[in-house]
Ligand SMILES: NC(=O)C1=CN([C@@H]2O[C@H](COP(=O)(O)OP(=O)(O)OC[C@H]3O[C@@H](n4cnc5c(N)ncnc54)[C@H](OP(=O)(O)O)[C@@H]3O)[C@@H](O)[C@H]2O)C=CC1
Ligand SMILES: O=C(CO)COP(=O)(O)O
């Protein structure tokens with residue numbers, strides 16, 4: 001008997017464009033939500049856009065989160081109990097969005113994502129990643145009911161956050177390679193649709209890296225659309241597989257070994273140069289990935305990440321231990337091979 005079931009959860013309204021933050025009320029109105037919104041934000045986005053968001057709703061409540069933690073999720077849930085919202089609006093970067101995403105899941109209400117930075121695909125995905133101690137917990141949650149991404153605001157956001165978003169997308173290229181490898185060698189469930197969408201999104205950024213420039217609204221538009229596509233690919237797959245392979249394992253290890261030194265997207269970008277080399281050897285596309293990252297002003301070396309060579313090698317050699325996800329690093333890479341790939345790709349100096 002055929003028993004396969006597919007259940008894809010996607011945002012219903014995705015609005016990307018100039019000043020679309022002023023259309024948030026309308027976009028939310030189309031979702032037939034009831035009750036008052038609780039706006040979950042952090043200090044800077046609240047200052048930049050909080051009033052514009054509040055002005056579009058009757059009786060909105062606001063919670064300002066200072067840091068990303070499980071305590072912040074619990075505090076937000078306590079606030080929600082007091083204000084009894086019908087839904088949450090997450091306004092800001094990954095910090096308020098992930099906290100709202102996880103709290104919405106626990107409270108069994110929907111949430112709308114209003115990113116003010118294009119820093120990684122978590123701003124549109126159904127994955128919540130919260131730091132705790134020296135580790136980060138990445139858990140599945142429902143994706144946003146709607147995404148409203150104002151390209152005017154995103155173009156003005158710090159460029160390094162946008163380049164991190166670009167690098168997170170470029171890393172999809174190796175994530176899909178790992179996923180296909182896992183299908184071939186472990187028969188893991190694979191979605192042709194999700195794999196193709198994710199790969200195409202990464203290719204698009206690699207091909208057009210020279211056109212993505214700071215302060216340009218058109219560039220913000222390309223980047224956020226790519227992040228949305230990546231989020232959709234994850235929703236189709238029902239997992240982060242299309243956007244997270246060995247390069248993400250290395251980055252997750254760096255979060256433990258060298259916490260707070262570099263942005264998620266920048267770490268996965270540099271790691272992706274090396275995992276592409278491991279997949280395809282010296283004639284593979286590792287140099288194209290590196291050049292696209294460099295074109296985007298994203299780091300391509302451990303030094304540019306602010307990470308010591310020894311920290312990078314420690315992350316590479318232990319990345320396979322942290323998650324039951326088959327990748328090119330399955331079984332681990334030993335220290336001399338790790339040094340070899342890192343030096344061959346120029347990630348560390350000889
Ligand atoms: N779900 C997922 O798949 C993933 C989730 N994450 C999580 O996301 C978080 C990191 O994401 P990130 O977006 O960098 O985090 P933040 O939300 O902390 O945003 C980064 C910085 O940008 C500021 N900021 C936000 N909007 C603007 C703007 N328009 N102009 C100027 N500054 C602005 C914030 O200000 P302020 O300090 O005032 O908030 C903050 O200092 C972490 O908690 C991490 O665990 C990371 C990767 C993947
Ligand atoms: O960052 C992600 C995709 O870009 C999410 O992946 P993880 O499941 O590894 O946290």
Ligand SMILES: [Zn+2]
Nearest residue numbers: 120121168268
């Ligand atoms: Zn990522």
